[in-house]
Amino acid sequence: MRDALGNVSSILVFGAGSDIAQHTVRRLVGTRTRTVVLAAHHPDACAAFADELRGLGAATVEVVAFDADAPETHEALVAAQFDAHGDFDVALIAFGVLGDQDEAERDVDAALHVARVNYLGTISVAVPLAQRLRTQGHGTIVALSSVAGERARRSNFVYGSSKAGMDAFLQGLGDSLVGSGVKVMVVRLGFVHTKMTEGMEAAPLATTPDAAADAIVAGLARGAETVWVPTAMRFVMSGLRHLPRAVFRRLPI
Ligand SMILES: NC(=O)c1ccc[n+]([C@@H]2O[C@H](COP(=O)([O-])OP(=O)(O)OC[C@H]3O[C@@H](n4cnc5c(N)ncnc54)[C@H](OP(=O)(O)O)[C@@H]3O)[C@@H](O)[C@H]2O)c1
Numbered sequence: 001m002r003d004a005l006g007n008v009s010s011i012l013v014f015g016a017g018s019d020i021a022q023h024t025v026r027r028l029v030g031t032r033t034r035t036v037v038l039a040a041h042h043p044d045a046c047a048a049f050a051d052e053l054r055g056l057g058a059a060t061v062e063v064v065a066f067d068a069d070a071p072e073t074h075e076a077l078v079a080a081q082f083d084a085h086g087d088f089d090v091a092l093i094a095f096g097v098l099g100d101q102d103e104a105e106r107d108v109d110a111a112l113h114v115a116r117v118n119y120l121g122t123i124s125v126a127v128p129l130a131q132r133l134r135t136q137g138h139g140t141i142v143a144l145s146s147v148a149g150e151r152a153r154r155s156n157f158v159y160g161s162s163k164a165g166m167d168a169f170l171q172g173l174g175d176s177l178v179g180s181g182v183k184v185m186v187v188r189l190g191f192v193h194t195k196m197t198e199g200m201e202a203a204p205l206a207t208t209p210d211a212a213a214d215a216i217v218a219g220l221a222r223g224a225e226t227v228w229v230p231t232a233m234r235f236v237m238s239g240l241r242h243l244p245r246a247v248f249r250r251l252p253i
Contacts, residue, residue, distance in 0.1 A: 001087060001138065003032060006221065008089045010035035012081055014066055014125050015095025016046050019194035020144060023213035024092065025053065031217070034059040035088075037081050039066035041095065060085070068095045068121030069113070078128040087136045090220065091129045093122055093143040097159075098196050104158040111158050118162035123169055130173055133182040140183045140220060143170050147190050147228075150237040153253050174225055185219055186226050187212075190233040205230055 002008055008028050013021050016038035025036060036058050040046045043063045050061045062085075066077060082088065099114035126141060133139040148156055149163030167186055174184030191203035192212050212229045219227035228234040240248065 002089050007032040008220065009033060010085065010088045011090045011092060012037045012039065012085075012088045012129075013092045013094060014039045015068065015093065016040040016049070016063070016066075017042060018094040018096075018144070019196075019209045020189070020192060020212045020216075021092055021094035022049055023209040024094075024216045026056065027213045027217050028090075029053050029056045029058045032057075035085055036061045037085060037088075038063045039077065039081075040064070041067060066095075068117045068125070071116075071120060071124035074121075074124040075128040078125065078132060082132045082136075087139070088133075089139055091133070091139065091141050093125060093141065095121065096144065096163075096196070098156075099159055101156050101158055114158050115162050115165075118159070119165040119169075122166040126170065126173055130177060130182065130184075134177065134180050137181040139181075140185055141170070141173070142185045142187060142216060142220065143167075145170070145186050145188050147188050147233050147237050150188065151241050151248070154249065155253065183223065183225065185216075185224055187216055187219065187229060188226065188233065188237075189229045190236075192229070205232055205236070 011025060011028060011033055013025060015021060017040050029036065036053055038046050038050060040063060043065050046063045050063050053061045095117065097114055097117045099110060104111035104114060122143065129141055145167040146163040148160035149167045152160040152164065170184050170186050177184060189212060191197060191206040192209055193206060194209055207230050215227055215229045
C-alpha cells in the first residue's frame with residue numbers, strides 16, 4: 001500500500017534494463033519505495049542496478065528473468081511475484097524494441113518481432129496484472145508508450161503501429177478498471193536519449209531519461225491517466241494528427 005503521504009511502497013518492473021525505467025525506479029526508491037522486483041530480459045545486466053537500489057535504501061530487491069516475446073510465461077510470472085511479495089502499488093511496463101524499419105518492410109519475421117514484443121507482450125503482461133490489482137483493490141499500471149503511436153509515420157510505422165496498439169489497449173483497460181481502485185497511466189514519450197535511440201539524430205524536443213522519470217513520478221503523484229513527455233508533445237501531436245494525409249506524407253519526419 002502507498003504510505004500516508006501517497007509514496008509508492010512497492011514496484012514490479014517489466015523491462016527493468018530500460019534506461020527510463022531505471023531512472024524512474026531510482027527516483028522512487030529515493031522517496032521511500034522499499035520493495036522492487038526487476039523483471040529483465042537480461043537479468044545479469046541488472047545485478048549492479050539492484051545493488052545500487054539496496055544502497056539507496058530499498059529493503060527487498062529481486063531480479064527475475066522475463067521475455068516479453070514469451071507470452072505463455074507471463075501469467076505465471078505475474079502470479080509468482082504477487083504470491084511472493086504481496087501487494088504492489090505500481091507495475092511499470094517498460095520493455096520495447098524499436099526494430100529496423102527498412103528490414104521490417106521486407107522481412108515478415110522482423111516486423112512481427114516488433115509487434116509481438118511491443119503490442120502482444122504488453123497485452124499478455126497487462127491482463128494478469130490488472131486481474132491481480134483488481135483483487136487487491138488498488139495500484140497503478142504505468143506503461144511507456146510513444147508519440148509514434150499517435151499517428152503512424154512513413155519512417156517508423158512498424159514501431160508506431162505497435163505502440164498505437166499497446167496504447168489503445170491500455171486506455172481501454174484503464175476505462176475498464178474505473179471504480180476498482182486500480183488505475184492505468186499511459187506515458188507518451190517523445191524522443192528520449194537512451195540505449196534505444198543511441199546514435200540516432202535527436203528529434204525536436206528531445207529529452208533525457210531523468211526528465212522522463214520526473215514526469216512519470218509527478219504523474220503518479222497526481223493520479224494522471226496520460227502523461228506526455230515533454231508536455232509540449234501533446235500539442236505538437238495534436239497538430240500533426242489533424243494534418244491532411246497528403247500534407248503529412250510530405251513532412252520530413
Ligand atoms: N527512448 C525513446 O526515445 C522512447 C520514445 C518513446 C517510447 N519509448 C519507449 O520507452 C520504453 C523504454 O525504452 P528506453 O528508451 O528506456 O530504451 P531501452 O533502455 O533500450 O529499454 C528497452 C528495454 O526493453 C527491453 N526488451 C527488449 N526486448 C525485450 C524482450 N523480448 N523481453 C523483455 N525485455 C525486452 C530491453 O532489454 P535488453 O536491452 O536487455 O534486451 C531494454 O531493457 C520502450 O517501450 C520504448 O518503446 C522510448
